[in-house]
Amino acid sequence: MDTPKIGVYVCNCGTNIKKVVDCDEVAQQASEQPGVVCARSYKYMCSNPGQEMIIKDIQEQGLDRVVVSACSPRMHESTFRGALAKAGLNPYFLEMANIREQCSWVHTDPRAATDKATDLTRGAVRRVVFHEALEKRFVDMCPATLVIGGGITGLTAALELAESGNQVYLVEQSGRLGGNLANVDLTAPYLDSARDLIRERILRATRNPNITVFLDAKVESLDGYVGNFKAKVASAGGTVPVEIGSVVVATGYKPFDASRVKAFGHGTNPNVITSFEFEAMLRKGRILTDKGRPPRYVTVIHCVGSRSEEFHPYCSRVCCMTALKYGQEIKSALPDAFVYDLYIDMHAFGKGCEDFYKQASEIRTIFMMFQKNTAPQILPGGPKDDCEMFLRVDDKLSGEEVDIPTDLVVLMVGMEARDDSAEVARLVNISRDKDGWFIESHPKLDPVATTTDGVYIAGCCQSPKDINESVAQARAATARIMAKIAKGRIEVDAVFAEVNQDDCSGCRVCNDLCPYGAIDFNSETRRSNVISAMCKACGACVTACPSAAIKGRHFTDEQIFAQIEGVL
Ligand code: SF4
Numbered sequence: 001m002d003t004p005k006i007g008v009y010v011c012n013c014g015t016n017i018k019k020v021v022d023c024d025e026v027a028q029q030a031s032e033q034p035g036v037v038c039a040r041s042y043k044y045m046c047s048n049p050g051q052e053m054i055i056k057d058i059q060e061q062g063l064d065r066v067v068v069s070a071c072s073p074r075m076h077e078s079t080f081r082g083a084l085a086k087a088g089l090n091p092y093f094l095e096m097a098n099i100r101e102q103c104s105w106v107h108t109d110p111r112a113a114t115d116k117a118t119d120l121t122r123g124a125v126r127r128v129v130f131h132e133a134l135e136k137r138f139v140d141m142c143p144a145t146l147v148i149g150g151g152i153t154g155l156t157a158a159l160e161l162a163e164s165g166n167q168v169y170l171v172e173q174s175g176r177l178g179g180n181l182a183n184v185d186l187t188a189p190y191l192d193s194a195r196d197l198i199r200e201r202i203l204r205a206t207r208n209p210n211i212t213v214f215l216d217a218k219v220e221s222l223d224g225y226v227g228n229f230k231a232k233v234a235s236a237g238g239t240v241p242v243e244i245g246s247v248v249v250a251t252g253y254k255p256f257d258a259s260r261v262k263a264f265g266h267g268t269n270p271n272v273i274t275s276f277e278f279e280a281m282l283r284k285g286r287i288l289t290d291k292g293r294p295p296r297y298v299t300v301i302h303c304v305g306s307r308s309e310e311f312h313p314y315c316s317r318v319c320c321m322t323a324l325k326y327g328q329e330i331k332s333a334l335p336d337a338f339v340y341d342l343y344i345d346m347h348a349f350g351k352g353c354e355d356f357y358k359q360a361s362e363i364r365t366i367f368m369m370f371q372k373n374t375a376p377q378i379l380p381g382g383p384k385d386d387c388e389m390f391l392r393v394d395d396k397l398s399g400e401e402v403d404i405p406t407d408l409v410v411l412m413v414g415m416e417a418r419d420d421s422a423e424v425a426r427l428v429n430i431s432r433d434k435d436g437w438f439i440e441s442h443p444k445l446d447p448v449a450t451t452t453d454g455v456y457i458a459g460c461c462q463s464p465k466d467i468n469e470s471v472a473q474a475r476a477a478t479a480r481i482m483a484k485i486a487k488g489r490i491e492v493d494a495v496f497a498e499v500n501q502d503d504c505s506g507c508r509v510c511n512d513l514c515p516y517g518a519i520d521f522n523s524e525t526r527r528s529n530v531i532s533a534m535c536k537a538c539g540a541c542v543t544a545c546p547s548a549a550i551k552g553r554h555f556t557d558e559q560i561f562a563q564i565e566g567v568l
């Protein structure tokens, strides 16, 4: 191998790295390593001037390897690979040393942090010598998409794709489209009709020849990889095989079961109802107690099942605004009624929501704040009382215990991951968090992609959301899919595992090990094979193969041992 010409770039990240690590010293130490032609410290390596500096050095000094000591490769590896490609160098001749997340952010002692950053950089310098030029590969992209879930998110995704001329298979588990939104009367904060909103989309979807709707249906299996999936959809009409390039999971949420909060007596006290039961009353235009009388006092209780130690710690995001909406709808239907709104904290974020909160005060909704992890107590009303019951509340604002007269209690039930979320996650090979919500590729930078290429998540199956956010996610997912469809083929990363067929004994140890289902066994040759488009280069199979038949491209033994020796 010719002696490599290595450039080392130590990023200060403003003060993020520099405040703990002496970046100039790290660069100086790196410059003494064999093969290092230039070593620089710079304030923002990912900035245009930072990248231009690397490109200029590659072109003028003939660098053939680059080390960037900066943040996590997850953050900017693709940026710097792009800079190498722009300079005419194979992008895989780059190695990043993480001296921010793994160094300056976790250490306070400047001496020790500088030494560690120096070691990490030295490891990267030794490793990059053994990097090989790798070429990306391309696979075909089937333009059809499978959308799982027929609520507002799934419908939006299906319409976006279908109205752009693409085939969509829309699979809904229940017997009708519309999801939970189909059970809602008006939407906050602008009081638009949910029925109109959802009905218009259902009509467009069912009339669009590019959309095949399966009701009372289930996706039985999903095989293949991005651009080339094969699914089986089972419904009353039998099982239909479909070929698709992408999958949008939009399975939504399940309303929290209010009977689990024993103190409220939902299911035994007919005048204690959930927000969805109240929506049904609103849609019929009749707000009545069990005695068939319009209530004089209505109390709305927030955070039922949400923000609680006993049930779910998270906020369900839509309940506060929906509770305020009830104040408006009750006052509009029953102008003389008293509306009490019992909350833990009022979350009025989002466009128009603060104004909506203000309007609720103007129509004289009576707000009371109660303690988190406590539940207002329900006491029966007596024969002389003009109400069905009382709610005893420890009012945090006045510091007093108050008995509120009430005829009807509306429980703002939160959102829960659906019971079948584990099954769906297994089917499409994605992960769930501790609450059962599907996990995105990156919460900020890649919120609708997943760790399985070609599988996207949108709406409340990812976490509680309002309608606008769900629709935005559906559109984001479809924009990603349409970009791939427009290209007609998909670029597959050049970093994947490969099986040397001559060395493979066919023991199949690797077959069930791959978390991405990327290993295929050929029953004729009795050898295993990695489907490169599905491989995420996790390395599990490489280390497990008893015949050492699997090589991880870009993670070869030579590269890893050189890095370890460099660090040591
Ligand atoms: S490359 Fe990473 S460490 Fe450097 S400035 Fe950019 S974000 Fe910060």
Ligand code: SF4
Pocket: 499, 503, 504, 505, 506, 507, 508, 509, 510, 511, 527, 528, 544, 545, 546, 547, 548, 549, 550
């Ligand atoms: S573990 Fe290795 S030897 Fe066994 S089937 Fe897989 S690749 Fe072949």
Ligand code: SF4
Pocket: 496, 497, 513, 514, 515, 516, 517, 518, 519, 530, 534, 535, 536, 537, 538, 539, 540, 541, 542, 552
């Ligand atoms: S490297 Fe990981 S993802 Fe790739 S085939 Fe092996 S086990 Fe699967």
